[in-house]
Amino acid sequence: MSLRVQKIKNGTVIDHIKPGKAFNVLKILGIDCNYPETVTVMMNAKSKKFGKKDIVKIENRNLEKKEIDKISLLSPDAKVNIIKNSRVVEKHEVEIQDIISDVLSCTNPDCITSHEEIKTKFYVISKNPLVMRCHYCERLVSELKFK
Template identity: 50%
Template sequence: MTKVELKVKPIENGTVIDHIPANKALQVLKILGLPKKGTNVTLAMNVHSRLGYKDIVKFENRELAHTEIDKISLIAPDATINIIRDYEIVSKNKVRKVNELNGIIKCTNPKCISNTEEPLETKFYLVDSNPITVRCHYCERLVQYDEIYNQFE
């Protein structure tokens, strides 16, 4: 029996997000609002690696903003972001664990001042990373992973 190796076409310019926990790639895509018309997205799920299993997402002609990377840290705190230009990796950075989230998610308390005063940027503090739980700076409401994730729909 011959060994078959699957190959994925390299991208000329764009971003590769590697080391996403297995079965979390679709959540990363949702947070980033992908796929969009005209954006080529490649997705690999449950790929065997030396540390177990992982997911990989790559998309062409787009680099991530810092706020998008902070959002990814909620789902994949150990992910690696690779920026590709002219088929070469020009930047390779680990997603940093974010202890403070500013302007990324909304408070689920409808009476929170961040929902009633404009323009007041939301601010949350990481309370627990498994499962993700954050605390609102203004009303101290705890917001769980499912409530955070549902905001990206």
């Protein structure tokens, strides 16, 4: 992992990450020090809109929809830019979905999803602050326990 700031040729830039959450984003994406490509992490960069923000640039990596959904839960204002040949070819504003499927684990140890191989499902009751209800045990969950 390097800390230089530069434009990337191909890959993904995740901008407007909540300050301090850059490493959580990398964790969600399964990127650690063994990752073979260049990863640039900027923490507490100045942002006109939010005061401070984190930015993550990952070379030669695209994001799957499920990964973008996870990032939306962690940092609802994040923006994902897909770069090809040094140009932004796609921009995604992340958005918390109304139903969160198979991304989070239920925090209730007695929930059936904690014991059996069932896809979890949560209904979003409130987005800010984030509150979800488990489809199976109906527990209200606001803690993010990623699967």
